[in-house]
Amino acid sequence: ETGVTQTPRHLVMGMTNKKSLKCEQHLGHNAMYWYKQSAKKPLELMFVYNFKEQTENNSVPSRFSPECPNSSHLFLHLHTLQPEDSALYLCASSQIRGSISYEQYFGPGTRLTVT
């Protein structure tokens, strides 16, 4: 596997279900991100992990719970979601070094539908 992978690619869940999205990066990066992309909205940053520590939580509802067990893996645990949470969820990774902003590399995304 190369780059950033995400599973599953598609997910349909009811509002009472619990599911998890998985992301894995094979680039040796030390930062990972979760983004939400809804129709007709800009990409929204949800969470940032830098060296496995969460450094940003962009006022995301508690029904989204991230987990970063190591610098290569990132999870997004979902529970009691709402229909408006239906979106494409993108994972990304990048290198953090000094004061330089390196580019983020994205996975293919998980298309989530909440029914």
Place this chain on the structure above:
Amino acid sequence: AQKVTQAQTEISVVEKEDVTLDCVYETRDTTYYLFWYKQPPSGELVFLIRRNSFDEQNEISGRYSWNFQKSTSSFNFTITASQVVDSAVYFCALSVRNSGYSTLTFGKGTMLLVSP
């Protein structure tokens, strides 16, 4: 706060035409980075270019070229001799350094449709 504006929501061209995608940004930081990403129908964002605020040299990569002008806070992207495979949504993004990590502020994207 940072802001990126891509005023063109959708552009349609015929193959072999040149097309320019506009990007205007706002930031109070003197050190920042600008990016362009391509998102084909498959959904994955593909990194195209990164440019820092101290380097105003224009860049050319094959049929792609980028024009960075700090005086107008613009970072425009031109595709020469467009092809059907260029059809995608293109995002411009801005990053400033922030306490140990960097976050991207994205524009709303421009959908480019290239027809045969």
